[in-house]
Amino acid sequence: MRVALFITCFNDSLFPEVGKATVTVLERVGVTVEFPAGQTCCGQMHFNSGYRAECVPLVANFASVFAGYDAVVTPSASCASMIRHYHPVIAPDRTPPPVYELCEFLTDVLKVEDVGGYFPHRVAFHRTCHSQRVLRIGDRPQRLLSHVAGLELVELGHPEACCGFGGTFSVKNPDTSAAMGNDKTADVHATGATYLTAADTSCLMHIGGLLSRQQPPVRTVHLAEILAGTA
Amino acid sequence: MTAKNPPPDRDASSLDAAGGRMTAKNRPLDRDASSLGAAGGRMTTPTIPERGGHPTFLGMPPFPRTAAEALADPQLRANLQHATTTIRDKRVRAVAELPDWEALRVAGAAIKDDTLARLPELLLQLEERVTAAGGVVHWARDAAEANGIVTAIARQHGTTEIVKIKSMATQEIELNIALAEAGIDVWETDLAELIVQLGHDLPSHILVPAIHRNRSEIRDIFTREMSKVGRPAPDDLTDNPGDLAEAARLHLREKFLRSKVAVSGANFAVADSGTLVILESEGNGRMCLTLPEVLISVVGIEKLVPTWADLEVFLQLLPRSSTAERMNPYTSTFTGITPGDGPQEFHLVLLDNGRTATLTNPTGRQALRCIRCSACLNVCPVYERTGGKAYGSAYPGPIGAIITPQLRGINQHPVDEQTASLPFASSLCGACYDACPVRINIPDVLLDLRARAVSHQRGHLGERAVMSAAKATFASSRRLAAAQRIGGLLLGRTRRLRGGPAWLRTRTPGWARAWFTHRDLAPPATQSFRAWWKKTHR
Structure with a gap:
């Protein structure tokens, strides 16, 4: 299974620790994750603010960058929602790859609930x-x-x-x-x-x-x- | 935390109150009356515009400003939170009793979609059946036509006063103002509407229009205003809910007995039988439907259902969603006229007023499924904090944010700034969609209307520039990486961008100021994720 990480523009730029942690968890449960370097943004900010035309190239880029992966994992529920529900609205002719929010991927695809974490708080x-x-x-x-x-x-x-x-x-x-x-x-x-x-x-x-x-x-x-x- | 004020000390029954229909008869007095108190304190109302001395929604400032005014009133916040949370919980329980609730929602949506798809034939069928039953059907393109029709009928009968059942359609067209301008007195007979009317106020909720008034204010309004328009309130009127309800009952009774003409809306209009259906809690509606000689019903064209059997679905969906009751106390059905029984003249005014234009929007048209239950208001975190008047429309809350702009023409042409602000008055949390008994995907419609507002808008150059720059940056990963390096160099050393420094709040452009007035922000990372990956995963 080829698994790609969609880090999201937000985590990439402001919260890289979230991305590193996602990679740590995935690797710990035995997933080799790839990071397609051409990825940018899912277009959620534009779409939710009413700038639909501006989304079109972002959605097209997303579909190209992640084409061919069996699963795209992202540590963002709202970006996963955007891709799953609204990319088909913006670009009806392109099928987005299967995108999973991290928890979904772990529990539904990998069937893992214990990822060996420790957090005494x-x-x-x-x-x-x-x-x-x-x-x-x-x-x-x-x-x-x-x-x-x-x-x-x-x-x-x-x-x-x-x-x-x-x-x-x-x-x-x-x-x-x-x-x-x-x-x-x-x-x-x-x-x-x-x-x-x-x-x-x-x-x-x-x-x-x-x-x-x-x-x-x-x-x-x-x-x-x-x-x-x-x- | 202002909204964490302890809720006013009231029992759960008061939240029938949030259901709020004051009942004139046949229900335990203090229970009904306790609803008077449920609203609690007074809303610091956004300045109410006037038209010819009458309060009107038209001309209010955009939502962010009216919302900020409402938010400044902690009492209002506490009242609304208490009222909406209680009715919310009751609705969840009422809905959970029905194992087939989801199937009912699907059926309700399907019946309404079918109706909207066949509106022309169904409207003609309704006209035929109503006419055959002795009624007169009028067609009104817009508010002015509808108001003109009602005024003309009233004048024909030489009446100087009209009793009225609570109706959203007539609020929408501001019929009361039109009739007042024609020299005709209109008496609202729903208790909450009466409170609003006597208080020279505007409604703030679809179902509980006076949700923003508390019982002592209501006593003051009754004492001050009733004598000006009819039977005065008793001299020793207390703010005891039972006494307030009795005062309203006595005040209204003489109007019911005297008025020759009544005006209503309708919850449903059954095409195959020509029957109008009105659900209510107080019995004032039944008085209006039976006592006067002439009845005029103003009904939006989307209120149709094809057949009598279809009511089965909606009579389950509506009461549980609105008042969280299994069944509302009064359901009146009437078909044309019945010789010797009730009004001997019946007029049905079918109102378009932007509904046909709404049908042109494939996403937006689902708003016309709405059965005005107000469940979406009660679950909305924005409505809970701003109240209804902030929306500048007879239709507040999430449903108002999608109906008002469409009725005002956003699908066809640019709309005014206040109207254009409504689709943005939502965090898109989706609670409204889950609560909607006819499955209106309100977030989807909000998104569609935002796109229309943006494509129409002139100005807002700052926002447009931000969006264009973001698009350009996100168009290529190399540009994004470059922007991250620059951001990291400029701001990455700051431990946390705090609102403390005044320049963040005063010298920065609108959005930054809006953010930092309330919150801090983590600075951009000195090393982006992609830079880290490049270093570590070669």
């Missing part, structure tokens, strides 16, 4: 909207987290609630976005967790940006970073 898990309502990955992340040694998983209040990031929503409607985000951070603080994790870096960037100005300190880490953790 109290961790709250944010479901993210694209994970739960578009990809419908259900409890796959929690199942993976339940096998991480030392980890204490705590449930957030209002677990289904959006954090308010919403891509450019965060800057087009900044006050509403922050109000939603601050409700989320209040739920985080209520758990006493020292780490917040999710299957999407973008939500974490928003929530983390709010938490950064609040006490007590709570750090945000992508799920892949927890799974990659070792003693």
Whole structure:
């Protein structure tokens, strides 16, 4: 099985540790992962902001770069949603390769739940909207987290609630976005967790940006970073 | 965390309240009346525009501004959060009782899609059946035509007052303003609509229009306003919900008995029988449908269902989705006129007002499936924080964000800035789609309308420039790598970009300012992932 990593422009540029952790986890469970260097962006920001024409070359590039792979793994639920649901809308004549969000790939394709992670902390898990309502990955992340040694998983209040990031929503409607985000951070603080994790870096960037100005300190880490953790 | 204020101390029954229909008869008084209190405090309303001295939605500022005004009121935030969460939980329980809920949703969507695909023939069939049953059918292209038809009928009868059933279509066309301008008094008889009307206010929810008023405000409104338009409130009126409901009942009763003309909308219009169907909780609707001599129903053309049997699906979907009840207290069905029983003159005004234009959008037309249950409002994290008036339309919340722009013509031509802001008033979280009883994929429609708004918009040069630059950067991996190197060199050494430095909030362009006002940001990495990979995986 030829497996490619789609790192996403976001993780590539701002959060490379998420990509490194994803590679660590995949290699630990025996997957040889390739990184096609021609990859850039799935076009989600453009598409969600109404710039459809601008998406077309990005979608075409994605299809070319990842053509021929048996699986494309990405540590982003929202990018996986974009590719699976909207690339066919933008380019109906091109079939995107099978794309899996990391948790889906581990649990559904590899049938692995214990990836040998170690993370001795109290961790709250944010479901993210694209994970739960578009990809419908259900409890796959929690199942993976339940096998991480030392980890204490705590449930957030209002677990289904959006954090308010919403891509450019965060800057087009900044006050509403922050109000939603601050409700989320209040739920985080209520758990006493020292780490917040999710299957999407973008939500974490928003929530983390709010938490950064609040006490007590709570750090945000992508799920892949927890799974990659070792003693 | 403002929204974490303890919820107002109320029992769950008050959230029928969020269901909110105040019942004039046949329901335990204090239960109905407790709903008065459910709304809690007063909304700091975005400045309400006026037309001829009447409040109107037209002319409001774009959503981000009205939302910011509403967000500044912590009491409103607490009230809305309490009300929406309670009705949300009740809806989940009501829906879970039906093992075939998903099948019902699919059926509801399919019936509505079939109706929309065959609208011309079904409308003609409805016209024929209503006419055969003694009714008169009118066709209204737009709000002005519909208002003109209703006004003309009222004038023919020389009436100076009309009783009215809560109706979204007549809110949409602002019929009350048109009738007032014609010198005709309109009395809203739904309790929440009465509160809104007496308060010279605008509705803020499809089902619970006065969700933003608390009981002491309602007492003040009743005491101050009732005497100006009819039977005064009792001198010793308290803010006890039971007393408030009784005051409303007495105030309305004389209007029911006196008015010769009533105006309604309809939840459904059955093509094969010519029957209109109205679901309500209070009984005020039944009063309006039976007591006056003349009944005028203003109905959007998308309210059709092909056959009587189709109601079976919707009479299960609607109450559970809206008030979280298994069945609403009153379901009235009426077909033309019945000699010697009820109104002896019946007019049906079929309203287009942008609906045909909405049908031209293959993605957007599913908005016309809407049965106005308001489940999407109650689950919406944006609505929960901004309330309904921020949407600047009779249709607030997620459904409003996709219906209003289409009714105002976004599929055909550029729309005003406020209307164009509505498709962006969503984080695309998708909760609305899951809750919708007729499976309207609201996020998909929002995305379609955003593309239309962008293609129409003039200006917004900054945003366009950002999007073009991003496209150019993402068009090739080499350009992306170069941008990452530059970003890393310039900003990568900063430990964390904080909002602390004033320049981030004041000297930066719009989007950066919007971000840093509320949040910090991790700086770009000194080494991108692709640079790391290149080094380590040769």
